[in-house]
Amino acid sequence: MTDRPGLSRHPGLSRRSILLGGAGASLTIASPFVHVTPARADKGEIVVAGWGGSRTTAMREVMFTPFEKATGIRVRDDGPPEAAKVKAMVDSGNVTWDILDTDIPAILAMVNAKLLEPIDYSKLDKAKLGKIPPVLHHPYGLGHLIYSFNIVYNTKAFPNGTQPKTWADVWDGVKFKGARSFPFRGGLSPQLEFAAIADGVPADKVYPLDIERAWASHDKLRPLVTKWYANHAEAIQLLSSGEIDICCTIGPRGLVAKKDGAPIDVEFAGGKLAPDNWAIVKGARNAEAVYQFLNFVIDGKVQAELAKRIPYGPSSQDAFAHLSEAEAKELNTSPDNLAKQFWTDIDWWGKTAENGKTNNENQIERYARWMVKRG
């Protein structure tokens, strides 16, 4: 994707008005999501903004601490890497984060708002980079940890391999009884690929998306869905309590629950893979340390260690040399599972449509419109 000059939305604003506007907006609207403890990025230190929780704990263990020991550069973690917060930082000129760990929709929104630094791939280790599928080398984000939307189901409702195995099955309320749940929160992209595939489009021909066909198919899904869930943790909760039987949600989250003993399993067939990425915040102060860090963490062995702790697929295929067969089987990027799934087409979602907005932005808005009007 190329940089779009002239799309910056608020060039006429002073720093102060943006700061205050940001403060006002976050106070009135986003207060549960914006947290205010600032972290400082100085020389000899980088700040990585991630999602917190067990994920950050695992990263600290296998990435941050070993990197600190190897280089003497301190790694601070902060987060969550909300695009709105990055915007407030960049607009106000007070950037306290260097590296983000975030998904493509957020990256696309931030690229559009000019909040990210392009990644200089010439500064990255060629050998390590070569093990990461080229589809993950986005100009503004390097895919490192792979999540996937999969058919996640309750094993009491569907024991012994009776679960739906294709999206057409999920769309078939007669053959497969049970309550469905799909993600919807204002701001989440609709799962249009699955709608198209359920309607008969082959997975490898799903892009460029036939938007109207996909939405027509999405209409048919509506009566089968008991709950349009608002966050992924909620989805897993609903699945394990038996409140819903079939869920389109993040497969690795299903695996975490399965390991904890919940009656949940994941069908990888037909899944949609998408990367969480390393991205560099515009105005990051310590570029050299940033690339040192990236070279350290895209290493296959480091990624394998992370995958042992949190069951998200490593992007480097080299990681599987360091994982046992049993460990690999449960990961969405193991060679077997990779073959059953397809990659989200970042370029399609990021493409600017006729109205000047990206496909992603347009479809997010359409999703909200569809949700409100078709009740």
Added chain:
Amino acid sequence: MTLVAASAVPSAKAARAWRARPGLMIAGALAFCAIVYLLPMLSLFGWAFQGPAGTGASLAQLSRLIGDDTYHYAFFTTFKIAAITTLICAMIGYPYAYLMATTGPRLAMLLTAAVMIPFWTSVLARSLAWMILLGRKGIVNEWLTGWGLLERPAALLFNSIGVQIGMVHVLLPFMVLPIWSILSRLDPGLPRAARSLGASPAAAFIHVTLPLSLPGLAAGATLVFMFAIGFYITPALLGGPNDLTIASLIEMVVRDLLDWPFGAMLSLALLGLVALVFACGAAFAGAGRIAGMEGR
């Protein structure tokens, strides 16, 4: 009252010292309010009347709001939910407050605790708890089907029933407390006088107690309605696709589409509507009572 009296007694000198510099104290408070409330508010105005590409002053956001009925639906849904919640809260809250005000001290304390304790628990935790209670396999449905009252589980969750249960539970204290505060200070001699003049208990209530307590009811209703309009977590967790509120859409616009000017316009519209409700309530009950100030 006693507090004021006590603090006034010990040192008239100290009181004079405070009085000498009231301007300074007020200036500090005003500056704080200006920085924390007024300036962000003004800049919200600034954002809302900007063009889509930062093209300066423009009514683009307003015309987008007027032109896109998705947002009208959401506003309508939000107001509908808020109105129903207010009505239910009033219907439950008034008798409850009445009982609190008229019963013996021990039961009154128990009733107060029953309202206040959930009041101190996080809204998110309570909404999640309702998800567990009201679900297809939740306790409520297990009992209803277990006792043979229902053949199959009732749909109590992911629809407007779930939203109402959750929201009434969260907002009921805001209805009960203002009504109780008025009823408890009502001169019990007044209804007694009505009775002694031959009014039936119902007539005494309708013609004496109820009219005197209406300001409390109006204050409670305004508070509940205003909070309900901005509600977001409870409808998102307990509701279905028909319960999408404007707060959710504002979040989408600000957080995911990063379209802050339009987000500001939506917030402003919501603010305007809340102000309108406040104005109506204030006209009826007196602004001080709604803002929580006591006295008359």
